[in-house]
Amino acid sequence: MNLKDLAASLGLSQTTVSRALNGYPEVAQATRQRVLAAARAHNYSPNTRAKALATGRAMAIGHVIPLATSTELVNPVFADFIAGASETYMRHGYDIVLSVIGDDDEDRVYRDMAAKRMVDGVILQSPTTDDRRIALLRDLGLPFVVHGRATDLPDDYPYVDVNNRRAFKRATEFLIDLGHRRIALVNGRSQLGYAVRRQAGFVEGMAARGLTPDPDLLLADEMTEGYGHAAMRTLLARPDPPTAVLAASTIIAFGMRRAADDAGVRLGRDISLITYDDDLSYFRNGGAEAVFTALRSSVRMAGRRAAELLVDLIERPHDAAGLPRQDLLEAELIVGRSTGPAPSA
Amino acid sequence: MNLKDLAASLGLSQTTVSRALNGYPEVAQATRQRVLAAARAHNYSPNTRAKALATGRAMAIGHVIPLATSTELVNPVFADFIAGASETYMRHGYDIVLSVIGDDDEDRVYRDMAAKRMVDGVILQSPTTDDRRIALLRDLGLPFVVHGRATDLPDDYPYVDVNNRRAFKRATEFLIDLGHRRIALVNGRSQLGYAVRRQAGFVEGMAARGLTPDPDLLLADEMTEGYGHAAMRTLLARPDPPTAVLAASTIIAFGMRRAADDAGVRLGRDISLITYDDDLSYFRNGGAEAVFTALRSSVRMAGRRAAELLVDLIERPHDAAGLPRQDLLEAELIVGRSTGPAPSA
DNA sequence: AAGCACATTCAAAGCGCTTTGGTCAGCACA
DNA sequence: TGTGCTGACCAAAGCGCTTTGAATGTGCTT
Known part of the structure; x- marks a missing residue:
């Protein structure tokens, strides 16, 4: 079932149906109800790809999980980070596009994501001290939020990090x-x-x-x-x-x-x-x-926060007026059973 | 840079450029080289969404990570499984679309993925004993591979499981x-x-x-x-x-x-x-x-295998002639330091 | 020299959606 | 009666790609 069929079945134009579904004002209340009911009845859901093509918005965020080179290890913190981020995305209707990739190949992935327009923004994980990807993403004009920070670069990019x-x-x-x-x-x-x-x-x-x-x-x-x-x-x-x-x-x-x-x-x-x-x-x-x-x-909360920053960056790119959006979280010191006074020698 | 621009810059039609890039035979060798070179020079990469819309293939696989309800835990096993699957996807040009979702909501997610046509197939994780999702996916006509098996249903669906x-x-x-x-x-x-x-x-x-x-x-x-x-x-x-x-x-x-x-x-x-x-x-x-x-x-290898089955299922849906494609892996018994003879009472 | 097959190339339609720029009643006002 | 709104709807263009159906030019046959 696509828009055309749905419109035909209602005896309406695609325009009106589209507007009714997307909440535009110039549709009569009665018509809107009728459209909404029919959409539900036919289990209609707009084709993401067509919508993305028409709007220029992919409604998707790229996450790139680096595999530690050679060792090929995948760090479980990413699972929790993504779980947190996805809470935010779900609220805003974004999907996650995941790439798992050796860290030497990451440049290419980001370049591809930008050129193919498959995502509206990306999260950059585990930045190295002088991470090149930050400059790359800025060049590409692809909105991004860094989880963590580089050390040898000015902190003038959006990030969520722990102090x-x-x-x-x-x-x-x-x-x-x-x-x-x-x-x-x-x-x-x-x-x-x-x-x-x-x-x-x-x-x-x-x-x-x-x-x-x-x-x-x-x-x-x-x-x-x-x-x-x-x-x-x-x-x-x-x-x-x-x-x-x-x-x-x-x-x-x-x-x-x-x-x-x-x-x-x-x-x-x-x-x-x-x-x-x-x-x-x-x-x-x-x-x-x-x-x-x-x-x-x-790290789950960090994921949630990073996603919020990114969504905001995508949806209101100009609010910031050039100000980086940054969030530095503080860690709590929790006393457990693994510490005690130094043994006297 | 899009196809149109690229074609214009070469003085060729979009048709020819598209065919040159996609390896169709009816393009002169010289022309193909010229197109390839220009594409590289301009860092051209086709818009995924447009391509998906035109071909009807999303070149993406859906993975749904269930969050244990209420507890909201995310099992690190999924990270390794996905890492394995992505090795396969990468070779075949597929992306991963990830949904992290409470396990009570999964039906909706699969329905959505099917209706929105955002993925060509899905992996179904952690099936329960009489998992409803299997019937659902079959109804939806969305290719899928189960990681694991249900117990109270006939094993007539594609799966990768350990014995x-x-x-x-x-x-x-x-x-x-x-x-x-x-x-x-x-x-x-x-x-x-x-x-x-x-x-x-x-x-x-x-x-x-x-x-x-x-x-x-x-x-x-x-x-x-x-x-x-x-x-x-x-x-x-x-x-x-x-x-x-x-x-x-x-x-x-x-x-x-x-x-x-x-x-x-x-x-x-x-x-x-x-x-x-x-x-x-x-x-x-x-x-x-x-x-x-x-x-x-x-589990990483299981991910790799599951992805292979799924890609095959998508790309050659009829080869199987109705035969389910299944893979039952055997676990090795490795003797370590945690076992020994029963203490005599 | 006419006819034909073949190798290249192209114009245009179509994928399913959004959005621009209308049309068309109906109504109030003068 | 004519004018100007306004509310409700629609036709068609356009997003960037693939693909169908033709067109063109070339070399070979007869």
Whole structure:
């Protein structure tokens, strides 16, 4: 059933039917009701592609999920981020077009999306320190919102990010206040913007108390459970193991916990651990009581916010008058069972 | 830059340019080269929507991610499944249109996708025991492949599934052979097809050795880490705790491991655990050596296979001559460190 | 030299929608 | 009676592509 058929079945023109369905005023009330009823009865729903072609609006947003090159890993945070974003999109009638792609190929994907006009805007995930994609998207004139921030570029683009620097600084100070001096950071890959900011926050927190981090205690890699396990094992095997650790994700933290258990080391007593917690739905950090002391910021909410910014950017491109729309979320520090005073030597 | 402009800039008709780009034979070699070069030079890429409208093919596949109702959880399994599927789609030029939606609303989404003609086919995830969506999609005439199977319907639709029954039967027998008699099953939500099959396999395995499972040892819920933890705690708190457990996912297994650690119970010695392992990229079950004894089947590969079936179904709908295209994958039983002989009472 | 097949190219219709620029009654006003 | 509105509707163009049905030019046959 298409517009033409529907119009014919009603003895009306396509114009009138289209207007009735889209809520234009120049249609008699009675006619509108009749049209609406017929549309429902015939289960009519306008052909998205035709509509998009006619209006120039795709009513779709592109999300590009980077596969960590070579390793081909897909980070579960994207699932929650998208779930959050889709809540917003649903309210506004947008669909999600997903591309999963090796991060070396991303330029091409964005270029394609722009040239093919298949989306009205895109979300840019996991920006690297000097991400080229930001300039590319600006060039292409494709509206976009970055989830996270680059570090070596001016922050003059729309983004939603967590104040990672402040969060990690605060967590570091919290540990130092508990008496810890040797603190390790088990971070994400160092070319990622947030990894850089987390390390900066950590270093700042140490410096604020007159401490300098031991470079040997700064680890960085893809944030898998296996990596957390390996990192913890390495740290515990040192002649002078740290008394506290900061982890960049709950998944890492679970791996670290497993390594600690393997070694008979108890979290919160023998070694303290604070993790960053995206509040992943299948990986909640405890229920009533937090398992890990954690910096918590829901990535799902970030998705919701990013989508809101993007939709606004698309629907009211000029409101901003050149002002970037940005949102810097603060993480909460939640005290759980994985931290305690530094063991006296 | 659109076709018209490109044609004008070359002094050719749209027809010829279109044909040159799409590889039709009736174009002179020299002309084709010229067109291709110009297209590249102008970074021309055909408007997807216009193309879709003209051809009737959307070159897109719909994936519907169910949010567990009320709980609003998004299972990370989908991330890996989609990553796998997208490898296939990429090779064939399809995009993914994603809907994340409460599972009570799914009917509407599929109906919409069909009416709006925005996708050429869909993947149906996590079918329930008597899933209505299968009949719906057949009615709508929208090509689809099911990831998993219903249990109370004839298996006469295209699907990719793991032989969960056999896998769980085998794992159960493996545990019994190690001397275990009291075995628990920590399963996914019981309305899901695979949960039913896993339980069936478990019961069969027990029966094959003349045992009947204790109904109190059959637990089922959303497969989160927290649930795994709670389930294990409950089991261990019993006066007659099981000596072995089957878990329906590594995420559950990690939660169970945590609970075991909390209680000072050691896996593989005090209690044995076999888990189903989707081989999630951020959640690998160990590296060189498996952490958990596990039934492993990569969900990513399942995604790849499902996408292949679907693309084939779309592009050659009649080859099958009514035969359903189905793929039943077998899970490997991988022996790790979480199983051992039953402790002698 | 006429006729024909073949290789190239093109104009125009059509996909299903929105939107511009009308038309046509009916009514009030002078 | 004629003019000007206004409310309700419609025909047709246009979005950017594919595809049908012709047209054109070329070389070969007879």
